[in-house]
Amino acid sequence: VSSSVPSFIGVLTLHRELLVSKLKSVQCVVDNLHAAGFLCDEDVEIIQQVATKADQVRKILEVVQSKGEEACEYMIFVIYKVYDAYIDLQPWLKEISYRPSHGVLGMTVVNTDPISRYCEKLRHEIIRDTSFIMSYGQQEETRLDNLYTDTVIELLNDSNESLGYLEDLNQLLGDGEVFNHQGEIVYVMGDAGVGKSILLQKLQNLWSKRELQTDAIFFFKFRCRMFSIFKDAEQISLRDLLFKYNCYPDHDPDDEVFDYITRFPEKVVFTFDGYDEIQEDLDRLNVPEVASPEEKSNPLQLLVSLLCGKLLKGSQKVLTSRTGTEFQSRVIRKKAALRGFSSSQLKTYVKLHFKEQEHREQVLVQLEASPHLCGLCSTPLFCWIVFKSFWHLHTVHDSFRLPEASVSLTAIFLMLSEVFLSRLTSPAPSLTKKSPRCTSDTFRTGLRPLAAFAKLALQSMARGSFICSQEEVGACGLTDEDLSLGFLRSVSEFDTTGSPATFEFLHVTLQSFLAAFALVLDERSAASTILRFFTECSRRRKSSCLPLSIWSRRSSKPDEKTPFATNEHLQFINLFLCGLLSKAHIGLMEHLVSPALLKKKQTLLKSYLSTSVKSHLRGLPHHSVAEGKKVHVLPNFLWILRCVFETGSKDIAKTTAKGITADLIKLGYCNVYSGDCSAINFVLQHRRKLLGVDMDNNNISDYGVKQLQPSFCKMTVVRLSVNQLSDCSIQVLAEELCKYKVVEFLGLYDNNITDAGAKLVAQIINECPKLRVVKIGKNKITSVGGCYLANAIQKSTSMFEVGMWGNVIGDEGAEAFSEALRNHPSLTNLSLSATGITSKGGRCIADALRENTVLRIFWLVQNELSDDAAPHFAELVRANTGLTHLWLINNQLTVDGMKQLAEALPVNTELKEIW
Ligand SMILES: Nc1ncnc2c1ncn2[C@@H]1O[C@H](COP(=O)(O)OP(=O)(O)OP(=O)(O)O)[C@@H](O)[C@H]1O
Structure with missing residues (x-):
C-alpha cells in the first residue's frame, strides 16, 4: 500500500x-x-x-x-x-x-465511537495529571520525564523471598514471576517515601502515552485516602466511583462505556495508591456481601469487592502499600518491593536534579564522603528534600554544605522547614546577595505559621486523617499566605464540587514531623502528652490490626475508633520527637519553647525510652542454636533502634546494647534499609561482648555495609545474604574481618559479588582462623573467583560448610575444588550445584573425594554431568569414604549411569541418601 x-x-x-x-x-x-x-x-x-x-x-x-x-x-x-x-x-x-x-x-x-472517545478522554486527562512531579510551593513543578529515575524493584514470592529484580516497568503487569494465577492484584510495597506513588504515576503516564505494553483501554487511578472522605452511611454506585473520580464519558446516552467495562473487565487497569492509608476499620463493614455493579454500595465495600475480584473480575489491579501492611495473599498475583535508588541510580538522579555542573559536582563529592547520607538518600523522598534544601540554602547562603556524617532524619526535615519558612523573610534566592545563614532566626520568625501547621498536622493525625478541610485549616489560624509556604497542598481531585476545599500535607512523613513538632511546642498540656503515640503504638501492636482480614473474619476486634492499617505514621511521630528533643537540636528548640519545659520533656522521653528498650528486649523469645543463644527481633525493634539513633543519646544506646543478652541477633526480613545501618552501628558500638548479627534479606546495600564498618570487629556471625552488595562491601568486610579475626560465619548469598569480591572473600578465609561457614552462592563469580576460593578453602583448617550454588565456576573451578577436597581436614558440607560443571570437572572431584574422609554432604545438582562421570562416582561410592548425602539430580545422567552407581551401592555402608 x-x-x-x-x-x-x-x-x-x-x-x-x-x-x-x-x-x-x-x-x-x-x-x-x-x-x-x-x-x-x-x-x-x-x-x-x-x-x-x-x-x-x-x-x-x-x-x-x-x-x-x-x-x-x-x-x-x-x-x-x-x-x-x-x-x-x-x-x-x-x-x-x-x-x-x-x-x-x-x-x-x-x-x-463512545468507547474509544472515552479512552481518548481518559488518556488525555491522565497525561495532564501525571506529566509533572509535585514540588513544594505548588508553583514549582518538574516534568516527570525530566526527573523520574528508575529505582530498584525486587520481585518476591508468596513468602517474600526474592525472585530477582525488575528490569523494565512493563514486567510489572506481565505474567513473569506470578505466584498465584488466581489472584488479580500486583502488590507493590515499600517504605515511606520510597517512590510508590511516583511509580504508579509513571505507569499511568506511560499508559496515557501508549508506551505501556498492555491491551487495556481503560485506566482508573485511585488514592486510597480518598475513601475516608465518604461519610459512614454514604452509598455510591460503581459507575459513579469510576467516572466521578476519573472522568465522565461524553455523549454516551446508552451507557455504552460502562456496559463495555462490565462486559470486558480485562480491558481495565486500576491503580490504588496507599492501601495503608485506609483508616476505616474494614471489619465494621459487612464485606462478605459483595457490592453489585448496578446498585449503590458503601465505597469501601466497592473497593474491597474490586480488589478481591468479586466485581469486574479479570481487571488488572496495582495496589501500593507501606511495607508491613498485612494483606491476604490469596488475592495477590504478584508482589514487588521498592528498594529505592542504587548507587548508580542515585548518581543519575543527581544529574537530573541539578542543572548546573558546579552543583552536581559539589553534591557528588559530599555524598561520596558520607555513606550515611547516601543511605538516607537511597530513599527518593529524603533525597529530594536534601537536594532541594541544598539548592536553596546553597543559593541563598555562603558556603552551605550538605549535613555531615551522622545527620538524622529530623535534621533533614528541619532543613526542609527552614527552606519553607525562609520564604517569609527572603525574596527569591537569585535576586539577593548571599547572606549568612541563621537557622534560629528563620524559625523564630516563622514560629506562628509553623505552630499552626504543626497543630493541624497533630489534630488530623490524632483522628487518623491525612486530609484536612478548609475550616480546619482556618481554625488553626493559617492564612492564604501561609498556605503558599509549601507545607500543605490543595487536593482538588477528591472534591467534586470544584472548590479547593480539602488539603493534605506535602507528604505524610512531613505531617508526622509536624505532629511531633506540635507535641514539643505544646505548653498547655501535661509534659507526658508527648508519649501518647508511643503508648498507642505499643497498644496497637498487641491487637493485630490487619486490613482485609475481613475475609478471614477475626474473632477479636481492636477497640480504636479510627485505626490506621499500620502504625508507621505514628512511629514516625515518635522518631521525630526523639530527634527534636535530642541534644543536637535542643539549641534550636530553645528559641521556640521554654528551656525548662524542654528539659522536662527531654528527661521524660529519655526515661521512657530506656525503660521500654529494656522491657522490649527482655520480652523477646530466646532460642538455643549452635552459635549460642539466639533472639529473633521483631520489626518494631528497628523502630526502637531508629529512635535511639535519633536521640543521639549514648546512655540509651548503651542500655540497648547491654539489653541484648543473646549471642546472636536475627534481624532477617526486618526491612532494614541502608539508612538504618547507622542506627544499628550506634547501638553496637556500645556493646562489649561479641555478637552474631543476621541481617539476611534486607535492603542494606554497600552504603549500609560502610556504615556498619566500626561494628564488624564484634561480629562472629556476619549474615548479609540478599542485600544488593557489590565488591565494595566485600572490600570493607575484608579489611575489618581480617583485622579482628573473630568471624565464624559469613553469609553473602545472592548479592552482586564478582571475581574481585571472591578474591577478597578468599583473603578472609585465609586470614580468619575461626571461619567455619561461607555462603556465597548466587553471585557473579566465574572460574577465576572459584579458583581463589577453592585455594583458600584448601588451606583452611576450620572450614565446615561452603555454599557456591549458582556461581558458574565450570570445570576449571571444579578442578580447583577437587584439589581443596583431597584430604581436607574439616570441610563437611559443600554445595557446587548449578555451577556449570561437566563430566570433566565431575570426574576430578569424584576422584579427589576418594581421598577425603571428612565430607558428609555434597551437592552437585543442576550441572552438566553425563554418564562419562558415572564410573568415577561409582568408584567414590565404593570407596565408602564416610559421605552420607550425595545429590546428583538434574544432571545428564541416564539409566546407564544410574546403573553403575546402583551397582556400587551394596558395598557402601555410610551413604544415607543419594539423589
Ligand atoms: N523514581 C523516582 N524518581 C524521581 N523522584 C522520585 C522517584 N520516586 C520518588 N521520588 C521523589 O520522592 C517523593 C516521594 O515519593 P512517593 O510519594 O512516591 O513515595 P511513597 O512511597 O508513595 O511514600 P508514602 O508511602 O509515604 O506515601 C516524590 O514526590 C518525588 O519527589
Missing part, C-alpha cells in the same frame, strides 16, 4: 474476512463515510437495516468498494485515526505498512 499507486480496493478485497471479524465499531466508520460524502443517506439506511455487525461490515465494504479508490482509502484512514475504537485492527495496519497519503491527511475524521 505504501508503494506509489496503492490499490485500496484490492487491499479491502484481500483482507475482507479479517475486517469482517475485527471491525467492531461500525457506526463510527459509517458516520465518517457519510460526513465525507462517500455514503449517501440511502446507503446508510441499507447498512443499518442489516441484522448482524459482521453483515453490516460486509455491506459497507461492498458499497465503499463500489465508490472507488478514494472512498476505500478514506475508510482505512478512519481505522487508522480512531485508534482505540479499532485497536484490534492496528496490527493489520502495520502488516500492510499503511501510511496515510498526503491527500487523505487533509480530510476530517471524527470519533463518534
Whole structure:
C-alpha cells in the first residue's frame, strides 16, 4: 500500500474476512463515510437495516468498494485515526505498512465511537495529571520525564523471598514471576517515601502515552485516602466511583462505556495508591456481601469487592502499600518491593536534579564522603528534600554544605522547614546577595505559621486523617499566605464540587514531623502528652490490626475508633520527637519553647525510652542454636533502634546494647534499609561482648555495609545474604574481618559479588582462623573467583560448610575444588550445584573425594554431568569414604549411569541418601 499507486480496493478485497471479524465499531466508520460524502443517506439506511455487525461490515465494504479508490482509502484512514475504537485492527495496519497519503491527511475524521472517545478522554486527562512531579510551593513543578529515575524493584514470592529484580516497568503487569494465577492484584510495597506513588504515576503516564505494553483501554487511578472522605452511611454506585473520580464519558446516552467495562473487565487497569492509608476499620463493614455493579454500595465495600475480584473480575489491579501492611495473599498475583535508588541510580538522579555542573559536582563529592547520607538518600523522598534544601540554602547562603556524617532524619526535615519558612523573610534566592545563614532566626520568625501547621498536622493525625478541610485549616489560624509556604497542598481531585476545599500535607512523613513538632511546642498540656503515640503504638501492636482480614473474619476486634492499617505514621511521630528533643537540636528548640519545659520533656522521653528498650528486649523469645543463644527481633525493634539513633543519646544506646543478652541477633526480613545501618552501628558500638548479627534479606546495600564498618570487629556471625552488595562491601568486610579475626560465619548469598569480591572473600578465609561457614552462592563469580576460593578453602583448617550454588565456576573451578577436597581436614558440607560443571570437572572431584574422609554432604545438582562421570562416582561410592548425602539430580545422567552407581551401592555402608 505504501508503494506509489496503492490499490485500496484490492487491499479491502484481500483482507475482507479479517475486517469482517475485527471491525467492531461500525457506526463510527459509517458516520465518517457519510460526513465525507462517500455514503449517501440511502446507503446508510441499507447498512443499518442489516441484522448482524459482521453483515453490516460486509455491506459497507461492498458499497465503499463500489465508490472507488478514494472512498476505500478514506475508510482505512478512519481505522487508522480512531485508534482505540479499532485497536484490534492496528496490527493489520502495520502488516500492510499503511501510511496515510498526503491527500487523505487533509480530510476530517471524527470519533463518534463512545468507547474509544472515552479512552481518548481518559488518556488525555491522565497525561495532564501525571506529566509533572509535585514540588513544594505548588508553583514549582518538574516534568516527570525530566526527573523520574528508575529505582530498584525486587520481585518476591508468596513468602517474600526474592525472585530477582525488575528490569523494565512493563514486567510489572506481565505474567513473569506470578505466584498465584488466581489472584488479580500486583502488590507493590515499600517504605515511606520510597517512590510508590511516583511509580504508579509513571505507569499511568506511560499508559496515557501508549508506551505501556498492555491491551487495556481503560485506566482508573485511585488514592486510597480518598475513601475516608465518604461519610459512614454514604452509598455510591460503581459507575459513579469510576467516572466521578476519573472522568465522565461524553455523549454516551446508552451507557455504552460502562456496559463495555462490565462486559470486558480485562480491558481495565486500576491503580490504588496507599492501601495503608485506609483508616476505616474494614471489619465494621459487612464485606462478605459483595457490592453489585448496578446498585449503590458503601465505597469501601466497592473497593474491597474490586480488589478481591468479586466485581469486574479479570481487571488488572496495582495496589501500593507501606511495607508491613498485612494483606491476604490469596488475592495477590504478584508482589514487588521498592528498594529505592542504587548507587548508580542515585548518581543519575543527581544529574537530573541539578542543572548546573558546579552543583552536581559539589553534591557528588559530599555524598561520596558520607555513606550515611547516601543511605538516607537511597530513599527518593529524603533525597529530594536534601537536594532541594541544598539548592536553596546553597543559593541563598555562603558556603552551605550538605549535613555531615551522622545527620538524622529530623535534621533533614528541619532543613526542609527552614527552606519553607525562609520564604517569609527572603525574596527569591537569585535576586539577593548571599547572606549568612541563621537557622534560629528563620524559625523564630516563622514560629506562628509553623505552630499552626504543626497543630493541624497533630489534630488530623490524632483522628487518623491525612486530609484536612478548609475550616480546619482556618481554625488553626493559617492564612492564604501561609498556605503558599509549601507545607500543605490543595487536593482538588477528591472534591467534586470544584472548590479547593480539602488539603493534605506535602507528604505524610512531613505531617508526622509536624505532629511531633506540635507535641514539643505544646505548653498547655501535661509534659507526658508527648508519649501518647508511643503508648498507642505499643497498644496497637498487641491487637493485630490487619486490613482485609475481613475475609478471614477475626474473632477479636481492636477497640480504636479510627485505626490506621499500620502504625508507621505514628512511629514516625515518635522518631521525630526523639530527634527534636535530642541534644543536637535542643539549641534550636530553645528559641521556640521554654528551656525548662524542654528539659522536662527531654528527661521524660529519655526515661521512657530506656525503660521500654529494656522491657522490649527482655520480652523477646530466646532460642538455643549452635552459635549460642539466639533472639529473633521483631520489626518494631528497628523502630526502637531508629529512635535511639535519633536521640543521639549514648546512655540509651548503651542500655540497648547491654539489653541484648543473646549471642546472636536475627534481624532477617526486618526491612532494614541502608539508612538504618547507622542506627544499628550506634547501638553496637556500645556493646562489649561479641555478637552474631543476621541481617539476611534486607535492603542494606554497600552504603549500609560502610556504615556498619566500626561494628564488624564484634561480629562472629556476619549474615548479609540478599542485600544488593557489590565488591565494595566485600572490600570493607575484608579489611575489618581480617583485622579482628573473630568471624565464624559469613553469609553473602545472592548479592552482586564478582571475581574481585571472591578474591577478597578468599583473603578472609585465609586470614580468619575461626571461619567455619561461607555462603556465597548466587553471585557473579566465574572460574577465576572459584579458583581463589577453592585455594583458600584448601588451606583452611576450620572450614565446615561452603555454599557456591549458582556461581558458574565450570570445570576449571571444579578442578580447583577437587584439589581443596583431597584430604581436607574439616570441610563437611559443600554445595557446587548449578555451577556449570561437566563430566570433566565431575570426574576430578569424584576422584579427589576418594581421598577425603571428612565430607558428609555434597551437592552437585543442576550441572552438566553425563554418564562419562558415572564410573568415577561409582568408584567414590565404593570407596565408602564416610559421605552420607550425595545429590546428583538434574544432571545428564541416564539409566546407564544410574546403573553403575546402583551397582556400587551394596558395598557402601555410610551413604544415607543419594539423589
Ligand atoms: N523514581 C523516582 N524518581 C524521581 N523522584 C522520585 C522517584 N520516586 C520518588 N521520588 C521523589 O520522592 C517523593 C516521594 O515519593 P512517593 O510519594 O512516591 O513515595 P511513597 O512511597 O508513595 O511514600 P508514602 O508511602 O509515604 O506515601 C516524590 O514526590 C518525588 O519527589
